[in-house]
Amino acid sequence: MSLPKKALIFGGKNGLLGRTLTTALDAAGVNSVPVAGADVDYFDADALDEFLDGHEPPLEDENYDPADLCLVNAVAYTQVDKAEDEPEEAYRLNAAFPALLGVLAEERGHRLVHFSTDFVFDGAKNAPYLPGDATNPLSVYGASKLAGEEALLGLELPGLLILRTSWLFGPGKMNFVQRMLELAAERPELSVVADQHGSPSYTPDLAALAVALLRNNATGLLHAANSGPATWHELAAAAIEMAKRPCRVNAIPTSGYPTRAKRPPYSVLDLGETARLAGFVPRPWREALAEYVAGYLAVAPARTGQPPQA
Ligand SMILES: NC(=O)c1ccc[n+]([C@@H]2O[C@H](COP(=O)([O-])OP(=O)(O)OC[C@H]3O[C@@H](n4cnc5c(N)ncnc54)[C@H](OP(=O)(O)O)[C@@H]3O)[C@@H](O)[C@H]2O)c1
Known part of the structure; x- marks a missing residue:
């Protein structure tokens, strides 16, 4: 039961979650290497294999164990509406790339952590979704992420951990909450x-959850988010109130804000199994939001609407 010695975090240089994951793994004592698309061609199997060769512990090390290296995939095509018009690109990043990483992890004996989405569900259940519940994505994005999950679950990968997460907010990159505050x-x-x-997820809390699950050798398909359900309206209104912005937040139906991609009306994630395996229950999203808003205000010029520099 232990953390890997080293992690390659794909999407760790520029991704909203990837950056925070890199920091969290590093703080936990894992030799954490963030990777960007400029470092290696994500779709060239030979180039990726060679890239991994360069990051494996020395083969002459008598304590060498390939499971000491963990591949973390925080790369994704995340533009939900645009994906409707670019399905090939969405499937390339959300299904073909994780499948390729999975095959390499299988061949080489590395651990693999991959992230998926609540948008694999259609919302018809109207009660918190368990990892084993039936999927039925309503969008190209959701379908491409489901294809990524299925490709990985079809491999012989004993060290595979798939975390379905949702509604991310956190420091370092534009996200829904920052947009609302601006x-x-x-x-x-x-x-x-x-x-x-849905289930809002604060990226530092999600990263801490991933570290705890890795430390406890959790594997398989799990859900990962902060505790408690929210609507987009509740999340925006809470952030704006915490920031003391004098702005009225009106509640409107989905039909009042038409989007290219269809979203599930209900995709709250059940965290029971995750909490059992991690050893703790993720804190409520309002607590996490308060921390995020305080950090945002500390670096954002007050009330100008300028984004923070961090
Ligand atoms: N954001 C959400 O609300 C949300 C909700 C549910 C699930 N998730 C899942 O959580 C994970 C992390 O999401 P995120 O919001 O942190 O993603 P993000 O900020 O959009 O970052 C994704 C990373 O993917 C890489 N990427 C995108 N297009 C690429 C391309 N054409 N070629 C090469 N690399 C490309 C980029 O990395 P480089 O810059 O290094 O190339 C980018 O930094 C994903 O699996 C996502 O599906 C997110």
Whole structure:
């Protein structure tokens, strides 16, 4: 039962989650190497294999164990609406790339952590989703992420951990909460969808959860988010209130904000099995949001609407 000695975090240089994961793994004592698309061609199997060769512990090391190296995939095509018009690119990043990483991890004996999404569900259950519940994605993005999960689960990968997460917010990159705070600094009122229910996830908390699960040798398909359900309206209104922005937040139905891709009306994730394996229950999203908003205000010029520099 232990953390890997080394982790290659694909998407670790520029991704919202990848950056925070790199910091968290590093702080946990894992030799953490962030990787970007510029470092290696993600779709060239030989180039990737060679890249991994360069990062394996020396073969002459008598304590050498390939499971000491963990591949972490935080790369994805995450533009949900654009994916409807670019399905090939979405499938390339969300299904073909994880499948390739999976085959290499299988051949070489490395551990692999991959992230998926609540958008694999259609929302019809209307109660927190368990990892084993039936999937039925409503969008190209959701379908391509499901294809990625299925490709990995079809391999012989004893060290595979897939974490389905949702509604990410956190430092270092634009996200829904930051966008709402910026708009609230410029406008007297906002209208936000109030009939989609999900599980907000603060990237530092998600990274801490991933570290705990890795440390405890958790494998398989799990859900990972902060505790408690929210609507987009509740999340935006809470952030704006915490930031003391004088902005009214109106609740509107999904039909009042048409989007290219269809989203599930309900995709709250059940965290029971995850909490059991991690050894703790992730904190409620409002607590995590308060921490995020305080950090955002500490670096954002007050009420100008300018994004923080961090
Ligand atoms: N954001 C959410 O609300 C949300 C919700 C549910 C699930 N998830 C899942 O959580 C994971 C992390 O999401 P995130 O929001 O942190 O993603 P993100 O900020 O959009 O970052 C994804 C990374 O993918 C890489 N990438 C994208 N297109 C690429 C391309 N054409 N070629 C090469 N690399 C490319 C980029 O890395 P480089 O810059 O290094 O190339 C980018 O930094 C993903 O698996 C996502 O599906 C996210």
